[in-house]
Amino acid sequence: MMQLSEAGLKDRTAWTSHGYRLPDFDRQAVMDATKENPFWIHFGAGNIFRAFQANAVQTLLNQGSLDRGLIVAEGYDYEIIEKMNHPHDDYSILVTLKADGSVEKTVVGSVVESLALDSENARDFVRLKEIFQKDSLQMATFTITEKGYSLVNGSGEMLPAVSSDMKNGPEKPESYIGKVAALVYARFLAGEKPIAMVSMDNCSHNGDKLFDAVTAFANAWEKNGAARPGFLAYVTNPNRVSFPWTMIDKITPRPDASVEEILKQDGVEGLTPVVTGKHTYVAPFVNAEECEYLVIEDAFPNGRPELESCGFIFTDKETVDRVEKMKVCTCLNPLHTTLAVFGCLLGYDLISKEMKDPCLKRLVETVGYREGLPVVTDPGILNPKEFIDTVVNVRIPNPFMPDTPQRIATDTSQKLAIRFGETVKAYLRSPTLRVSDLTAIPLVFAGWLRYLMAVDDNGTPFSLSPDPLLESLRPHVEGIRLGETVDIHAHLRPILENEAVFGVSLYEAGLADAVCRYFGEMIAGAGAVRKTLERTI
DSSP states (O other): OBOSSTTGGGOHHHHHTTTEEOOOSOHHHHHHHHHHSOOEEEEOOSHHIIIIIHHHHHHHHHHTSOOOOEEEEESSOTHHIIIIIGGGTTOEEEEEEOTTSOEEEEEEOOEEEEEEOOTTOHHHHHHHHHHHTOTTOOEEEEOSOGGGGOOBOTTSOBOHHHHHHHHHOSSSOOSHHHHHHHHHHHHHHTTOOOEEEEEOSSSTTHHHHHHHHHHHHHHHHHHTTSSOTTHHHHHTOTTTEEOOOEEEEOOOOSOOHHHHHHHHHHTBOOOOOEEOTTOOEEOSEEEEESOOEEEEEOOOTTOOOOGGGGTOEEEOHHHHHHHHHHIIIIISHHHHHHHHHHHHHTTOSOHHHHTTSHHHHHHHHIIIIIIIGGGOOOOSSSOHHHHHHHIIIIITTOTTOOOOHHHHTTTGGGTHIIIIIHHHHHHHHOSSOOGGGOOHHHHHHHHHHHHTTOBOTTSOBOOOOOOTTHHHHTHHHHTOOTTOOOOHHHHHHHHHTOHHHHSSOHHHHTOHHHHHHHHHHHTSSTTHHHHHHHHHO
């Protein structure tokens, strides 16, 4: 049997005979060098970090182009560190699920220290401050989700922990960003040392979100005397503290039972996932697609390692913005949402299976190639058509990717304005393109409204995915029954003219009639969604 730990990996043959790639460097030497002169600390010990950044650093360590590893800190769910990182000596298994059906298994050992970002944990918090005081530290990176940067609740009121931290200062903060700001303050006190604070979360202008949050603390602490004068100037000086924008793209679904079974068959022990008290689902392994993109604004006041050699792309802020718009507004996210909506209606349990459906394949190709590409934001460093080609032909159809339409349908009301609304606006601005030429995008809008009825194409009820607007949206479609004649505009108008949902009023944009027509076709009876798709696409 094979155990994922320092002791268990001493028998390298047991692992390599089953096809595992192992760390090919002196881990103890790397650990010692990292402890003395850390260069990169990452916040957020989740799947994307383990599958992407940690694996990239391992590549460089194996090549001999790096001699130090990663430190990871978890500031939301400390049980991840206690129950997953420490028992496995910070090792994890990356299972890359390739579109050709092959599986690549890698034991990742580039993480050499893991800590709880917890001010109540005196040992770890002191160690984190020590790391932030080191001259060698070049960057702190983050994958803490967009919500992690917010200082307010859904009503716009400051979170109690944030309010308390701003009042009480950097000694023992409770909030996530309060704890991060306290570490930046420790670096300020150590001599205003330079550092790059790099959000790698999948959200627009992520660097600004982190900047705004940290700056709010610096401003509050300096005003009330909790921080020395000059801290705010330090944080807002890009030559001392930078907040680069990034665009990240790699699909890492939660650890899947089928992947766990593959590893068990090899003889790997202790694979059982843990569900923490905060409902985080973690396992000693992570499964991910092979495709990955990380585009970073090259703003590193304390220098950086040569991460280009492991595929990271460094460029200017404007180009990062264009890449992000290309992905989110045209080349990936709209296609995912399209499949999520119709996958739920047509009873699919995997996104990959939908790409075997000729009608759905044609639909996403129409959304991407025919309607999106004419107005795509071309970043210059990645070719939009080639990006869609990879999405349509390699990434989404990957049969090993256990991603579901139900998961991707989460929060759809928050996504439509960016994923489709920007394309509609571009058509409205264009001197040569007409909104009336759009067929697939209004069909997706109609499909989403039909989805809100929570009844699939066979007439069977199903559970809607979580969405903050469900309570306000559902009443408009609740009275509609399949096969009945209704005044569709009367029911749907409040939704269709909601610019917050679609980015535009669909009445003002000239799309409301098409959406209502498609919706009317989709409620004609059982099987009407399928018939509408076949007739339209």
